[in-house]
Amino acid sequence: xxxxxxxxxxxxxxxxxxxxxxxxxxxxxxxxxxxxxxxxxxxxxxxxxxxxxxxxxxxxxxxxxxxxxxxxxxxxx
Amino acid sequence: xxxxxxxxxxxxxxxxxxxxxxxxxxxxxxxxxxxxxxxxxxxxxxxxxxxxxxxxxxxxxxxxxxxxxxxxxxxxxxxxxxxxxxxxxxxxxxxxxxxxxxxxxxxxxxxxxxxxxxxxxxxxxxxxxxxxxxxxxxxxxxxxxxxxxxxxxxxxxxxxxxxxxxxxxxxxxxxxxxxxxxxxxxxxxxxxxxxxxxxxxxxxxxxxxxxxxxxxxxxxxxxxxxxxxxxxxxxxxxxxxxxxxxxxxxxxxxxxxxxxxxxxxxxxxxxxxxxxxxxxxxxxxxxxxxxxxxxxxxxxxxxxxxxxxxxxxxxxxxxxx
Numbered sequence: 001x002x003x004x005x006x007x008x009x010x011x012x013x014x015x016x017x018x019x020x021x022x023x024x025x026x027x028x029x030x031x032x033x034x035x036x037x038x039x040x041x042x043x044x045x046x047x048x049x050x051x052x053x054x055x056x057x058x059x060x061x062x063x064x065x066x067x068x069x070x071x072x073x074x075x076x077x
Numbered sequence: 078x079x080x081x082x083x084x085x086x087x088x089x090x091x092x093x094x095x096x097x098x099x100x101x102x103x104x105x106x107x108x109x110x111x112x113x114x115x116x117x118x119x120x121x122x123x124x125x126x127x128x129x130x131x132x133x134x135x136x137x138x139x140x141x142x143x144x145x146x147x148x149x150x151x152x153x154x155x156x157x158x159x160x161x162x163x164x165x166x167x168x169x170x171x172x173x174x175x176x177x178x179x180x181x182x183x184x185x186x187x188x189x190x191x192x193x194x195x196x197x198x199x200x201x202x203x204x205x206x207x208x209x210x211x212x213x214x215x216x217x218x219x220x221x222x223x224x225x226x227x228x229x230x231x232x233x234x235x236x237x238x239x240x241x242x243x244x245x246x247x248x249x250x251x252x253x254x255x256x257x258x259x260x261x262x263x264x265x266x267x268x269x270x271x272x273x274x275x276x277x278x279x280x281x282x283x284x285x286x287x288x289x290x291x292x293x294x295x296x297x298x299x300x301x302x303x304x305x306x307x308x309x310x311x312x313x314x315x316x317x318x319x320x321x322x323x324x325x326x327x328x329x330x331x332x333x334x335x336x337x338x339x340x341x342x343x344x345x346x347x348x349x350x351x352x353x354x355x356x357x358x359x360x361x362x363x364x365x366x367x368x369x370x371x372x373x374x375x376x377x378x379x380x381x382x383x384x385x386x387x388x389x390x391x392x393x394x395x396x397x398x
Contacts, residue, residue: 047190051388054381058322061329065321 005074009067016067020060027053109346111339119331121259122252127245142252143259150218150256158213187212191384195391203280207273208387211266215257216379219327222255223371255331260324267316270386274312278393290396315389319382326378330371337364 031049035042126139158180165177173181191212192205231250240246256262278287291308292301340360345353 051384054322054377054385058318058381061325062318062321065325 002076005070009071012067012070013064016060016063020056023056024053027056109339109342111336111343115332115335115339117251118335119253119255119258119328122248125248125251127248142249142254143256143262145249146218146221146254146256147262150214150221154213154217183212184209187383191380191387195387196394197391200277200281200394204273204277204387204390207269208383211269211386212379212383215266215323215382216376218257218262219255219375219379220372222253222258222327222331223368223375227254253331255327257323258327258331260320263320263323266323266382267320270319270389271312271316273386274389274393277390281394282396287393290393315385319385323378323382326374330367330374334364334367334371337367 027049031045034045121141121143123141126141127145128140130138130140132138161177161180165171165173187209188201188205192208193201196204227250230246234240234246234250238246275287278290281287282290291312292304296304337360341353341357344356
């Protein structure tokens with residue numbers, strides 16, 4: 001019971017991956033849809049997707065860093 | 078278990094002013110400690126600094142591996158880029174050829190696709206040098222971590238030269254060679270971004286107007302009580318995210334490669350050498366593929382840091398709420 005923070009970290013990391021996967025998947029689907037409807041706009045669509053994609057990836061990595069912090073900072077002394 | 082992990086993993090990463098405590102626990106001769114080895118290969122070599130300098134006002138100025146890599150990357154960029162451009166400018170007709178062609182393509186890409194759309198035509202020549210410096214520095218600093226120069230040096234030292242424990246060569250080998258995997262380095266870069274945003278707003282609007290532009294005008298006054306702290310927090314969180322994004326991406330890739338290669342040693346220790354060789358036949362190609370993925374991540378992370386810096390600078394110049 002003293003290592004219950006490990007349980008929390010594991011569940012938290014799984015949820016981070018689910019969140020990032022769902023978000024990036026929706027980006028990819030919307031981008032594919034847009035390019036299918038208008039192939040001539042594919043450059044603009046790719047350019048518009050770039051920034052939010054990496055912001056979302058950054059959020060996921062930030063959350064992983066905090067999970068790692070909990071992993072090594074918490075626990076019985 | 079968490080105590081050992083905390084003892085051997087926390088100290089190298091977070092207690093950056095103290096060396097790693099001595100190995101007190103039972104580690105038999107030749108026992109492979111995967112966690113310690115992996116962390117040693119990505120973090121800075123604080124207990125074997127290359128040039129040991131005394132502490133000035135509590136700050137340790139010793140030249141460690143990451144400091145050395147920062148200097149090497151900067152020297153490489155200055156020498157190569159100025160030599161290329163000088164040779165190009167000394168021609169009669171300004172026709173680029175060879176490596177100058179590639180350099181011109183990259184510079185035009187950064188200036189026209191990253192800087193100009195975000196900052197506007199008026200400020201391109203003001204901010205393009207800084208953004209180009211960021212891009213090239215982060216790209217080369219990231220890429221140096223993938224080239225196994227220091228591993229080759231370590232092999233040379235182990236099998237050919239046999240220099241002692243305290244030699245200069247031995248001190249250079251310890252530690253990771255990716256300077257941008259250290260979050261202190263990326264924090265320094267993000268601090269430059271932080272001040273660039275303030276300077277950009279000041280140059281475009283004046284000092285007080287820049288701070289007034291943080292929030293949109295013409296709202297009811299109770300909203301400002303909530304909005305101003307949020308905007309101020311946002312001002313600090315964005316460079317912090319830049320820091321952690323670059324550092325975590327670089328560290329994570331290297332840890333993945335090292336973990337796959339550690340499997341070979343773990344299996345050979347538990348099941349015998351034949352098993353180790355068999356696992357090696359799978360692990361080494363897998364590690365090579367992950368290294369290829371790392372190469373993509375290197376380019377993408379340099380591009381993302383540069384793009385986000387430019388977007389934040391552009392937001393200070395073209396305030397649109």
